[in-house]
Amino acid sequence: MDxxxxxxxxxxxxxxxxxxxxxxxxxxxxxxxxxxQQLPVRLDRQLVTIFIxxxxxxxxxxxxxxxxxxxxxxxxxxxxxxxxxxxxxVEKYPFQLGFWGALLFGPLVAGLAGAALGAPTLRLRGDYLxxxxxxxxxxxxxxxxxxxxxxxxxxxxxxxxxxWLPEWLVSTEIDPTGRRQVLVMYYLTLWILVALVxxxxxxxxxxxxxxxxxxxxxxxxSACMGLNPTxxxxxxxxxxxxxxxxxxxxxxxxxxxxxxxxxxxxxxSIMVLCCLIIGGLGSLRGALLGSLVLIGFDNVISPxxxxxxxxxxxxxxxxxxxxxxSNWRWIIFGLALVLMMRFRPNGLWPASRSHPEPRA
Amino acid sequence: MTLVLQQLIIGLTNGMVFxxxxxxxxxxxxxxxxxxxxxxDLFMLASFVALTLVGMLSIADLHGxxxxxxxxxxxxxxxxxxxxxxxxxxxxxxRRLRSAPKLxxxxxxxxxxxxxxxxxxxxxxLSMDVMGGGVAAAAPKAFPDLLPSDNLLGEGSALRITMKDxxxxxxxxxxxxxxxxxxxxxxxxxxMRATAQNPTAARLMGIDxxxxxxxxxxxxxxxxxxxxxxxxxxxxxxxxxxxxxxxLYAFTAAVLGGIGNIPGAVLGGLVIGVVRAFSDxxxxxxxxxxxxxxxxxxxxxxxxxxxxxxxMREKV
Numbered sequence: 001m002d003x004x005x006x007x008x009x010x011x012x013x014x015x016x017x018x019x020x021x022x023x024x025x026x027x028x029x030x031x032x033x034x035x036x037q038q039l040p041v042r043l044d045r046q047l048v049t050i051f052i053x054x055x056x057x058x059x060x061x062x063x064x065x066x067x068x069x070x071x072x073x074x075x076x077x078x079x080x081x082x083x084x085x086x087x088x089x090v091e092k093y094p095f096q097l098g099f100w101g102a103l104l105f106g107p108l109v110a111g112l113a114g115a116a117l118g119a120p121t122l123r124l125r126g127d128y129l130x131x132x133x134x135x136x137x138x139x140x141x142x143x144x145x146x147x148x149x150x151x152x153x154x155x156x157x158x159x160x161x162x163x164w165l166p167e168w169l170v171s172t173e174i175d176p177t178g179r180r181q182v183l184v185m186y187y188l189t190l191w192i193l194v195a196l197v198x199x200x201x202x203x204x205x206x207x208x209x210x211x212x213x214x215x216x217x218x219x220x221x222s223a224c225m226g227l228n229p230t231x232x233x234x235x236x237x238x239x240x241x242x243x244x245x246x247x248x249x250x251x252x253x254x255x256x257x258x259x260x261x262x263x264x265x266x267x268x269s270i271m272v273l274c275c276l277i278i279g280g281l282g283s284l285r286g287a288l289l290g291s292l293v294l295i296g297f298d299n300v301i302s303p304x305x306x307x308x309x310x311x312x313x314x315x316x317x318x319x320x321x322x323x324x325x326s327n328w329r330w331i332i333f334g335l336a337l338v339l340m341m342r343f344r345p346n347g348l349w350p351a352s353r354s355h356p357e358p359r360a
Numbered sequence: 361m362t363l364v365l366q367q368l369i370i371g372l373t374n375g376m377v378f379x380x381x382x383x384x385x386x387x388x389x390x391x392x393x394x395x396x397x398x399x400x401d402l403f404m405l406a407s408f409v410a411l412t413l414v415g416m417l418s419i420a421d422l423h424g425x426x427x428x429x430x431x432x433x434x435x436x437x438x439x440x441x442x443x444x445x446x447x448x449x450x451x452x453x454x455r456r457l458r459s460a461p462k463l464x465x466x467x468x469x470x471x472x473x474x475x476x477x478x479x480x481x482x483x484x485x486l487s488m489d490v491m492g493g494g495v496a497a498a499a500p501k502a503f504p505d506l507l508p509s510d511n512l513l514g515e516g517s518a519l520r521i522t523m524k525d526x527x528x529x530x531x532x533x534x535x536x537x538x539x540x541x542x543x544x545x546x547x548x549x550x551x552m553r554a555t556a557q558n559p560t561a562a563r564l565m566g567i568d569x570x571x572x573x574x575x576x577x578x579x580x581x582x583x584x585x586x587x588x589x590x591x592x593x594x595x596x597x598x599x600x601x602x603x604x605x606x607x608l609y610a611f612t613a614a615v616l617g618g619i620g621n622i623p624g625a626v627l628g629g630l631v632i633g634v635v636r637a638f639s640d641x642x643x644x645x646x647x648x649x650x651x652x653x654x655x656x657x658x659x660x661x662x663x664x665x666x667x668x669x670x671x672m673r674e675k676v
Contacts, residue, residue, distance in 0.1 A: 070463065070466070121657070121660070121661055124661070124664060125664075126462065126463075127393070127395050127462070127466060128615075128664055130395070131615070131656060131660060132656075132660050135608075135653035135654070135656045135657045135660075136653075138608075138649050138650070139650045139653050139654055139657075142646075142647065142649045142650040142653075143650055146646050146647060146650070266604065270470060270474070273467075273470075277467060320485065321481065321482060321496075321497035321498075322485060327478070327481060327482070327497075328478065329478075330474040330475070330477055330478040331474070331475050331478040331479070333474055334470075334471040334472060334473070334474035334475035334476075334478065335471065335475060336471070337467050337468060337470060337471030337474070338468045338471040338472060341460070341464045341465075341467050341468045342453070342456055342457070342468070345460065345461075345464055
């Protein structure tokens with residue numbers, strides 16, 4: 001038994017999920033350590049961000065990894081989810097359905113948008129589909145910026161309320177620092193993520209899941225075997241979009257705002273794709289590993305390194321563009337993409353059974 | 361009427377720049393079926409080379425013949441730079457992936473594009489006194505206004521055609537004519553057309569396909585370098601993120617004209633330029649990306665072969 005199968009045996013999803021479940025009580029301690037060093041990172045909040053990003057990555061993985069539909073505009077569906085949550089919950093609008101309502105409708109609207117975009121375009125060849133989704137992403141972003149009366153433009157829709165929970169759990173008297181609120185987000189996002197992973201693992205063994213893979217490997221042959229390519233692709237695309245919308249709802253709730261429309265730009269879509277490629281396209285655990293590596297790098301390691309290089313920030317001092325570590329991120333991500341494609345096209349942690357070769 | 365004519369002039373002049381960039385996309389796609397995402401950012405980097413040269417050689421102080429000569433020098437340097445860089449990227453990155461699934465070079469191209477963009481950001485962080493640009497690294501840089509912008513129709517005329525417009529249009533047309541002649545009448549051009557048609561058959565006929573692809577990247581890159589100088593002289597502002605949007609507009613142009621089709625790319629560039637000018641006028645500049653990208657989607661859905669392209673079926 002080599003180390004890979006050993007690692008596989010002991011690093012199942014269950015044990016990883018359990019580890020994260022038990023890990024949380026450590027977060028305040030780690031944060032206290034980081035804070036005592038005056039470092040600009042809050043670990044518990046970053047873990048929530050990583051979980052949300054992993055959910056988004058799972059949605060994209062269904063489209064690109066499993067079904068082989070090259071999608072370069074996932075941020076659009078993420079944004080649709082976030083803004084649906086905004087419209088349904090903020091005081092400006094009459095709906096005020098609260099978090100749980102948004103959690104229901106966000107994925108629904110994003111999924112419908114995915115179906116609406118996919119229906120006419122999924123029959124296009126791979127690289128044309130990539131451009132259509134890219135274009136759609138830009139159109140959504142520009143529309144969000146310009147329809148200022150609806151979206152509040154660059155200010156974003158806010159405040160988005162936290163999930164409703166009983167008073168005795170999260171009242172400000174018991175919880176003046178808001179740490180319990182973070183705790184709630186932590187477990188909520190973690191369990192949604194775990195549920196999705198379980199669902200996707202089940203899907204892999206179903207008829208539908210297998211037909212996604214068949215379609216990815218050879219569309220012509222699977223059509224000859226009686227699959228309906230258009231319908232199957234549309235399901236994968238719409239469900240992936242809906243999951244991205246779900247991630248959007250969680251994202252906006254976590255930030256208590258939809259943030260500005262430019263958050264959801266092409267670079268964001270590529271970040272998600274990048275994390276799939278680093279982890280391994282079509283691989284669930286790869287998507288999780290990729291999210292951890294990428295967001296961990298971006299939100300934890302990069303600020304820490306910057307602080308290490310620049311030392312304590314002094315007010316009014318302008319730092320050189322080179323010593324701010326986050327300015328190197330696109331060189332690093334770009335190099336990662338190029339090197340991965342050259343030397344490890346199946347990612348760091350590919351799926352064990354099949355090696356996906358999505359055709360662009 | 362004057363307004364329409366004016367927008368038409370602006371659109372056609374802008375369209376020349378898009379057409380020049382689109383040629384680089386269309387040539388590479390025609391041979392490799394690769395959307396070279398890094399092409400727009402190559403254009404951006406070349407514009408930084410141009411600004412740096414203009415600053416270092418103090419070209420803004422020159423006049424007449426000296427100015428003309430210096431600009432020719434800048435054009436040559438930029439074309440050489442971006443052609444060489446594009447060739448190198450193909451040699452180092454894409455050539456290794458010729459037999460890989462088609463996703464691999466596409467993702468690599470996205471990676472290269474981000475590396476270029478980041479380099480552009482750093483370039484902007486260099487000492488700006490030499491380059492004559494803005495302050496902060498990410499800020500747009502001012503490109504000196506070197507060409508005379510007096511109205512050729514006389515100052516009283518409502519319609520405005522400047523020396524700048526004429527120089528941009530004529531020099532672009534000359535370069536395009538050169539490209540056309542090269543592809544149509546030289547041995548290299550013939551080899552390029554053969555490779556685009558069928559790489560395997562071309563190789564069997566003794567054509568060094570890799571070398572031809574390298575030349576294609578070099579020529580496409582050089583066109584982007586030329587476009588970068590033209591863009592700087594005409595728009596007078598450059599920015600490290602301009603490659604992404606201009607590149608995508610140019611790609612839209614290439615698709616519109618029929619991807620892989622050289623006259624199509626020029627036609628598409630001009631159409632995109634004109635549409636952009638009229639949409640800015642009628643709908644508003646803030647909607648410009650939405651209009652152009654919606655156009656891209658509509659073209660891809662309803663006429664993926666473009667205006668001049670012929671229908672082709674995906675090979676099994």
